[in-house]
Amino acid sequence: MFAAERRNVILEILKDKKRITVKELSQMLNVSEATLRSDLSQMEKKGLLTRTHGGAVLDSPIKAENTFSAREKKNKESKIAIAKKAMSLIHDKNCIFLDASTTALEIARLLKEENIRLTVLTNGISTAIELRDNPAITVILLGGMLRNGSMALEGPFGTSILNQIHVDILFTSARGFTVEEGLTDFSVYEVELKKVIVNKVEKVVAIVDHTKIGDNSIASFASVEDIDLFISDEDINQDLKKVFEKNHVQFMKS
CATH class of the missing domain: 3.40.50.1360 (Rossmann fold)
Structure with a gap:
């Protein structure tokens, strides 16, 4: 799975669950936790989610600058x-x-x-x-x-x-x-x-x-x-x- 496809799947999972841990993602996607932490960091930079200790939550409100x-x-x-x-x-x-x-x-x-x-x-x-x-x-x-x-x-x-x-x-x-x-x-x-x-x-x-x-x-x-x-x-x-x-x-x- 390419990085973009993997991040697409992560976003879909977050839309369903609202929050997820790196360990859960690793088990679901069969991808290393280090790779997933990098994915979540990149996704946070793009305003798609917010990193938490050990995982991430979905940003529900649309940021004003992205409307x-x-x-x-x-x-x-x-x-x-x-x-x-x-x-x-x-x-x-x-x-x-x-x-x-x-x-x-x-x-x-x-x-x-x-x-x-x-x-x-x-x-x-x-x-x-x-x-x-x-x-x-x-x-x-x-x-x-x-x-x-x-x-x-x-x-x-x-x-x-x-x-x-x-x-x-x-x-x-x-x-x-x-x-x-x-x-x-x-x-x-x-x-x-x-x-x-x-x-x-x-x-x-x-x-x-x-x-x-x-x-x-x-x-x-x-x-x-x-x-x-x-x-x-x-x-x-x-x-x-x-x-x-x-x-x-x-x-x-x-």
């Missing part, structure tokens, strides 16, 4: 620049998927002013609301579970519609991106939804600002090989450029 409204204000200029670059990929009669990220919301804000015929699928409540008044755009909001502090509908409940509609482009952000883990997010429910979408769409476009490159979160939903185009607000280093070239990932700087 959608707080995240929307972070690096706003970078997100707008990325959104403007992404607009060059969208053409009349396309069917696109916008995830529930604050960067995708900036794309929606640009699209609502455009006279362009589109079908837009999204699991983002704010994104759907933003586009509702443009008569040329058909908006399909996927159903799902609404998590505290979030504006995303999560889970596999609405994925059946993806079997009926051909989606040209997925525009997706992430909580982090590394070469090893690819695009990662902290919500296991949103990760499961995004995995399905990545496998259904024609093209996957990552819309990721520079602060997230080199960081990762709890679980991966798209590997480097899954990404067709990567848009960021700053240039990337030569090592990452070589990885992208090797995996046929086009890079665009906003």
